[in-house]
Every structure is written in C-alpha cells, then in structure tokens.
Amino acid sequence: MSPAIVPRRLRGFVIPLLMLAGWWAVVRFGWSTSPLLVAPARVWQTGVDQVASGQLFAALGASLWRDLVGFAIGAGAGLLLGALLGSSRRVEQLVGPSFHTLKQISLFAWIPLLSVWFGLGDAAKVAFLSLAAFFPVVLNTFEGIRGVPPDLLEVARVLGFTRAQRWRKVILPAASPAIFAGVHLGLIYAWLATLGAEYLLVSGQGIGNLMIDGREHFRMDMVLLGVFVVGLVGYTLNWIASRIEARALAWRGRSVAQFN
Amino acid sequence: MERSLPYVLDAIAAPSEAGVARLRGRLRPLLSSWLLPWALPLALLALWALATHFAWIAPQVLPAPDAVVLTLKDALLSGELWANLQISLLRVLAGFAIGLVGGLALGVAMGLSPTVQDYVYPLFKAFAQVPVLGWLPLLMLLVGIDEALKIILISKAALVPIALNTFKGIRNVPTRYIEVGRVLRFTRWQMLARIVFPAALAPIWNGIRYGLTHAWLALVVVELLASSEGLGFMIVYGRQLFQLDVVLAAVLVVGMVGYALDQVLAAIETRLLGWRKEAF
Numbered sequence: 001m002s003p004a005i006v007p008r009r010l011r012g013f014v015i016p017l018l019m020l021a022g023w024w025a026v027v028r029f030g031w032s033t034s035p036l037l038v039a040p041a042r043v044w045q046t047g048v049d050q051v052a053s054g055q056l057f058a059a060l061g062a063s064l065w066r067d068l069v070g071f072a073i074g075a076g077a078g079l080l081l082g083a084l085l086g087s088s089r090r091v092e093q094l095v096g097p098s099f100h101t102l103k104q105i106s107l108f109a110w111i112p113l114l115s116v117w118f119g120l121g122d123a124a125k126v127a128f129l130s131l132a133a134f135f136p137v138v139l140n141t142f143e144g145i146r147g148v149p150p151d152l153l154e155v156a157r158v159l160g161f162t163r164a165q166r167w168r169k170v171i172l173p174a175a176s177p178a179i180f181a182g183v184h185l186g187l188i189y190a191w192l193a194t195l196g197a198e199y200l201l202v203s204g205q206g207i208g209n210l211m212i213d214g215r216e217h218f219r220m221d222m223v224l225l226g227v228f229v230v231g232l233v234g235y236t237l238n239w240i241a242s243r244i245e246a247r248a249l250a251w252r253g254r255s256v257a258q259f260n
Numbered sequence: 261m262e263r264s265l266p267y268v269l270d271a272i273a274a275p276s277e278a279g280v281a282r283l284r285g286r287l288r289p290l291l292s293s294w295l296l297p298w299a300l301p302l303a304l305l306a307l308w309a310l311a312t313h314f315a316w317i318a319p320q321v322l323p324a325p326d327a328v329v330l331t332l333k334d335a336l337l338s339g340e341l342w343a344n345l346q347i348s349l350l351r352v353l354a355g356f357a358i359g360l361v362g363g364l365a366l367g368v369a370m371g372l373s374p375t376v377q378d379y380v381y382p383l384f385k386a387f388a389q390v391p392v393l394g395w396l397p398l399l400m401l402l403v404g405i406d407e408a409l410k411i412i413l414i415s416k417a418a419l420v421p422i423a424l425n426t427f428k429g430i431r432n433v434p435t436r437y438i439e440v441g442r443v444l445r446f447t448r449w450q451m452l453a454r455i456v457f458p459a460a461l462a463p464i465w466n467g468i469r470y471g472l473t474h475a476w477l478a479l480v481v482v483e484l485l486a487s488s489e490g491l492g493f494m495i496v497y498g499r500q501l502f503q504l505d506v507v508l509a510a511v512l513v514v515g516m517v518g519y520a521l522d523q524v525l526a527a528i529e530t531r532l533l534g535w536r537k538e539a540f
Contacts, residue, residue: 011375012382036401090296097297098304104522105515106480109492112499112507116321195393199485208393215397223397231390238389 038220046221047228056210060229063194063206066122070129071190075183078134082141082182087171092142103135107193111200122204125197132193133186140182144175177249184241191234207233323505331505332512341494345513348479348490351407352521355414356475363419363471367426367464372456381427388420392478396485405486410479417478418471425467429460462533469525476518491517 006014020040026032027039050056084091085099111128118124148171156170172179198208207229214222305325311317312324319327335341366384370377392413403409433456441455483492491514498506 008378011378014379015383016386093293093296094300098300101301101515104519105511106477106518108477108481108484109495109511109514111484112495113504113511115499116502116504116507192391192393195391196481199393199396211394211397215400218401220401223401227390227394227398230394231386234391234394235389 035218036220038224043221043224043228046219047225050222050225056225056229059205059207059210060233062204063198063208064233066125066197066206067129067190067194070126070193071133071187073126074130074133074190075137075186077130078137078182078186079141079179081134082138082179083145085138085142086145086175099138103139107132107135107189108196108200111197115201120201120203124201125194125204128197128201129190129193133190136185136189137179137182140178140185141175144178144182145171147178148174180245180249184238184245187237187241188234191237195230320502320504323503323508327505328508328512331503332509335494335506335509341509341513344489344491344494344510345517348483348492349517351410351483351490352414352475352479355411355479356418356472358411359415359418359471359475360422360468362415363422363467364426364464366419367423367467368430370423370427371430371460372452377427384423388424392417392474393481396482400486409486410482413482414475414478417474421470421474422464422467425470426460426464429463429467430456432463433459465525465529465533469522469529472521472525473518476521480514 024040027037047056081095081099085096086092110131111124114124114127114131118127152170152174153166156166161169194206195208198204198206199212202209202212207226211223211226211230214220214226308322309325312319312322312327332341366380370381370384395416396413399409399412403412437455437459438451441451446454479490480492480495483490484496487493487496491510494510495507495514498504498510
C-alpha cells in the first residue's frame, strides 16, 4: 500500500481492524461451525456483564492486591540485598555466588515447593510473587550501586560527607536509573507471576482463575475477555512505572542540559 | 664462623618471617574470594541436614539433603531423568527454533522497512503485552493440551525478545556508519552484510539469549500445567505424591540445564562477537 492510501499515524490500526472484520465475517456468514468461535459482540457483552455484576472487578481486585503486596515485599527485600551486595565486597563474596546460583532456577519451578511450605492459599502466592520481583530488583540495584563512578565517591570523601550523606546525595542518585529499571522489571515479572500463581495454585479468586474457569467450561468469550484484561493491566502497570520513572529521573535530563 | 652464625640465622629467620607475612597477605584475598562464597551454602546445608536429622521439620515438608542426592542418583541410573530431560530439551529446542526464525524475520522486516514497522509494530507490541501465561487458556481451547500447545507457547516466549531486540538493534545502527557505506557506494546488499548486520549483531545476540531464557521459563510453566512427561511433570508428580525429594531433584536439574543453556550461548557469543574487542 502506498503511503498516500493510509496516513502513517493510522497504519497501526489497519491489521487489527482487518483481523476484527475477518473474525466478524467468519461468525456472521457461518464459515466455521466450531463451538469455540464466538462473535466479537458476545465477548463485548460478556465484558459488560462481568463488569456490571462486579465479578470482573472482584477478581481483578484480588489479583492486583496480591500483585502489589508480593511486589512490595519482593522489591523491598531486593533493594536491601542489592544495596548490601553493591556497597560491600565482603557481602558480595559471601552471598553473591549463592544468589546467582538460586537465580538460575526457573521461576515457576518454585511454585510446587512453595505450595508445600506455605499451603495453597494466598501466603504461597504472595511468597511466589515476591520471589518474582526480588531477583531483577537485586540484580539491577547491585549493578547500579557498583557502577557509581568512583570520582563521585571521591568528591564525597573530599567534602567530608557522612555515610548517610554519601548514600542520600551521591550513591542513590547515581544508581537511580538502574534501580528504577530493576523495580520496573520486577513489576512486570510480578504481574506475570500473578497469573502463574493463579493457574498453578488453584484456589481463591483472581483474573487467572476466571480464565481457567472459562477454559474448563469452554467459554471462549470469558477466556478472550481475560486475555484482553491481562494485556490491559500489564500495559497500565508498565505505563505507570514509566511515568514514575520519567518523573523521578527528570532532574538528570535537566541537570545535563544545564551544564551543556 | 662464630660471628657469622647469628648472622646466618638472622638471614634465615628474617626472610622467613617476611615470607610468612607475605604468604599471609597473599592467602587472605585467596581465602576470602575462594572460601567465603562457600560459607553461606555450607551453613545452609548444615542447617538443612541438622533440621532433618533431628526432625525439626517433617520430611514431607523438607526431605534430607542426602535423600535428594539419592533420588537424583536413582533417577539418573534408572534413565527416568534422562528420558524426561530429553523430552523437555526437544520441546525447548523446537519451540526456540521456531521463535528464533520468526523473531529474526519479524525483527529484520520491521527494522529495515518503515512501512512494515508502521503496520505491524503496534500490533506486535499489543501481542507482546499479554504474557505467555495470558495466552495459555486461549491456546488450550484452540489446540488442546498436546505438543502443539507447548511448542506454540515456547516459540512465543522466544519470539518476542528476539524480534524486539533485532528491530531495535537494526534501528539503532549509527547513521554515521550508513553514511560511510554511502560514501563507499555500497550496494544495498553490501550495506546489509557489511554494515547493518555486524553493527546490530550484539543487540540481536542479546535478544537471542533472552529468548532462550524465556523459552526455558515457558517450558517449565507449560510442563507444570499440562504435561504427562518432562522435567516439569516430574516436579508436579513429586508434589502430588508429596515426594519432595523428587521435586527438589527436578528443580535442581531445571536450574542446571537453564544455566548450561545460557553458558552455551555465552561461549558462542565470545566466538561470534570476539572481533569487536579487537577494535579497541
């Protein structure tokens, strides 16, 4: 298609709209009789019903609440360990190799173990989520702090900064981009893990349970709705994290601009 | 002679004292860099052994370390572990190969052609937004829970990072390089083969490494959820029978294979990208 036919800004919509039209046509003209084929309108209707009955929000709320609690625990612990690893060679030698070995274990392989140790309820899920957020946060915090330019620390020494001042005014600001990247990654991992936890520890409610139920009852509309909501939530979490990151790190851009 | 003896003794004693000090000075960093890393795992292992030995923790919750080792040995000798490992590896390689080819093709197309990028990239981003696990129930309905499900999910897991990094790698080739190519009157093919791909190789390779890691992660999930063989199934099976020694042994193997896969790619990387270091 030549550029003249579709304006650049709208091109991204072409394929999705064609797909939607194709889907609609397949249902409308009865080209396929599979019971799994549901009309786009039916998915929409299911969405409206689920929202109206409050079921969707209850499930989403439960998922998000777990997600945030697990993320907070994991990221908090991760920041602490990352800072310790980054600032002390001794701690790095002591804990580093063990940490890097544990990191190799595929995340979801923890679930069966956690389910024995914490039961099948929320405790195991939250433990798993915090584990998911923990690893990227530790890794990035460690690398960020280790990567603080030595010249900056020398300046701090010359100025006679106390330990608290050194952390607050030099180390944390210099390491903040890497730390934010880690926290951002942790948030994404935690959301992925939220779904995994709900599939594998089937108890309680959540968006993952909604989708698994939909699958068991061959309710394609429910499953599609779930896919859509999961994508939307992931996108929103991503967006919020990027905004906070951009705002928190805005001073960096400005200060550089000033000196240029 | 009488006079020289103390002198000789001094001469022997003095360097030996200095030598001891020097040896100690050399030993200390060696001690801390070689022995310190073992302190924590050994302490944990000791605690674990003690806890199980004195039955502070029920064996159903935490089996003894030697039980895990024994289970691992049995599984190895009986061939059970090899059979499951082989199945898992075949799945991961098949899915990864498909994801690799698809991801490279998509990434190259989006990177080289702004038109393709305009049309496909937004859809790709939306597609990537839903994690592998989000697609799982949908795919279970569409293709059932057989091999196809595993291969599709694993290839999706590998495809996204590979396509994204290839796309960004090609996009971020410095314009200066392209200008050099233009000055040298490179043909389109020469431009690609001599400038664009070598310059984008590092990010592309990074994407491939991520892709393999994600593929391995996806394999474990899929096998945990819907499988009757493979390493993930061993974990589920052990969990159901409350044989945590089987679970722990399988988890151990999962970790080791994941590490080995990454190491293989790292080794290829040093060969493939070794030329980059020579430039500096």
